Amino acid sequence: MLNKIADYEPVVGPALIQELRLLAQHLKGRPMQHVNATAVGGGVAEILNRMIPLFLDLGLDARWDVIKGGERFFTITKKFHNMLHGRKEEISQEDLDHFQEVSQMNLKEMNLNADFFFIHDPQPIGLVHKKGEIGKKWVWRCHIDSTVCDPFLWNYLEGYVKNYDAVVFSAPSFSKPLSIRQTIISPSIDPLSDKNKDLSPEMVDQVLEKFKIDRSRPIITQISRFDYQKDPLGVIKVYRMVKRNIDCQLILAGGGATDDPEGLQILEMVQKEAQDDPDIRVLFLPPSSDIEINALQRASDVVLQKSLREGFGLTVAEALWKGKPVVASAVGGITLQIAHGYTGLLSHTIEGTAYYVKQILHNPSFAERLGKNGREHIRQNYLITRHIRDYLLLMLSLEKEGETIYL
Numbered sequence: 370m371l372n373k374i375a376d377y378e379p380v381v382g383p384a385l386i387q388e389l390r391l392l393a394q395h396l397k398g399r400p401m402q403h404v405n406a407t408a409v410g411g412g413v414a415e416i417l418n419r420m421i422p423l424f425l426d427l428g429l430d431a432r433w434d435v436i437k438g439g440e441r442f443f444t445i446t447k448k449f450h451n452m453l454h455g456r457k458e459e460i461s462q463e464d465l466d467h468f469q470e471v472s473q474m475n476l477k478e479m480n481l482n483a484d485f486f487f488i489h490d491p492q493p494i495g496l497v498h499k500k501g502e503i504g505k506k507w508v509w510r511c512h513i514d515s516t517v518c519d520p521f522l523w524n525y526l527e528g529y530v531k532n533y534d535a536v537v538f539s540a541p542s543f544s545k546p547l548s549i550r551q552t553i554i555s556p557s558i559d560p561l562s563d564k565n566k567d568l569s570p571e572m573v574d575q576v577l578e579k580f581k582i583d584r585s586r587p588i589i590t591q592i593s594r595f596d597y598q599k600d601p602l603g604v605i606k607v608y609r610m611v612k613r614n615i616d617c618q619l620i621l622a623g624g625g626a627t628d629d630p631e632g633l634q635i636l637e638m639v640q641k642e643a644q645d646d647p648d649i650r651v652l653f654l655p656p657s658s659d660i661e662i663n664a665l666q667r668a669s670d671v672v673l674q675k676s677l678r679e680g681f682g683l684t685v686a687e688a689l690w691k692g693k694p695v696v697a698s699a700v701g702g703i704t705l706q707i708a709h710g711y712t713g714l715l716s717h718t719i720e721g722t723a724y725y726v727k728q729i730l731h732n733p734s735f736a737e738r739l740g741k742n743g744r745e746h747i748r749q750n751y752l753i754t755r756h757i758r759d760y761l762l763l764m765l766s767l768e769k770e771g772e773t774i775y776l
């Protein structure tokens with residue numbers, strides 16, 4: 370269901386809704402265009418799906434387009450993604466040439482026509498070439514944890530980045546010395562989406578029955594694309610350590626993304642590792658499994674996010690919003706969401722993660738307190754309404770630099 374901005378008032382209060390309307394008045398009818406690399410799968414698509422209708426409701430002429438590219442292009446950009454995360458990859462001159470050719474092809478074929486462009490992540494970064502022809506305001510929105518980015522790749526990307534008007538990172542630690550403006554805007558979740566809205570206990574039961582999951586024993590869950598950076602094999606190790614003391618089950622649920630060619634390979638590794646244990650459920654979910662994910666998160670006793678690197682980790686916000694105790698790696702944007710011991714638990718190792726999972730399973734009142742605090746932290750900081758406000762403010766500040774805006 371598509372929501373209107375007014376629907377959020379009971380969740381975030383009237384003041385923020387009023388502020389959004391006042392800010393949006395200054396941008397009425399103005400075209401804004403978002404471009405990314407996939408329409409389904411992963412956090413960026415998740416956010417844009419929900420945000421575009423709300424910008425339209427606020428009176429902006431918002432649209433979202435997806436670049437085209439073949440398998441070779443997305444294999445190269447997945448290497449970029451991994452290198453931004455600090456992983457070693459081989460990139461050849463031919464790879465870079467191909468990246469540029471596909472960028473040129475998209476520049477020719479796409480209708481790039483707006484006053485404000487939000488270009489998400491490295492895949493479409495080359496579209497900024499168009500700025501030389503049409504001007505307007507261009508924002509590169511980097512969702513990836515780039516703290517330990519491979520210097521060769523950063524040097525290459527900087528050739529594009531410096532042509533933008535501003536860069537948006539998800540967390541302070543990702544910022545870099547740059548000649549252009551940079552700002553921090555954390556991602557967000559939508560409390561009214563199928564992924565996050567309240568579900569009746571009957572609905573949760575139905576989904577769990579569909580997957581034939583035993584409700585009588587504790588459930589540990591990680592929801593993520595099957596990606597090396599999400600460390601699904603590490604999650605299995607954590608589960609095995611916990612299992613020595615507590616008869617629990619593990620759900621590893623996720624799907625793929627069209628811009629992530631490594632997914633199937635990782636899924637096969639996980640299935641192989643899990644094949645002899647009926648208490649590990651590996652669920653490969655099709656796109657639009659939002660209700661299923663919502664129910665799995667709600668039915669869990671502990672939610673894990675054992676990422677090796679993480680831009681933000683929407684799955685953490687989703688679980689916290691549902692009042693679940695979360696144990697997650699202290700990486701990237703996860704550390705913004707979890708204050709250790711207050712809104713969840715942060716871990717650094719497989720052993721540490723297993724220890725915290727046991728602590729939560731042994732102590733239901735502690736688990737409940739973490740979940741309650743976590744939900745409030747997300748309400749205050751990481752809901753879609755705050756995110757929209759930050760984008761509106763960014764657009765206004767780019768256009769009216771140095772001017773006072775009277776609301």
Ligand code: UDP
Binds near residue numbers: 415
């Ligand atoms: N997600 C999904 N289906 C899946 C796996 C993940 O809908 O099979 C969603 C998940 O609920 C979250 C987003 O995709 O909303 C993942 O965002 P996150 O920031 O956690 O990680 P990313 O995939 O962007 O690295």
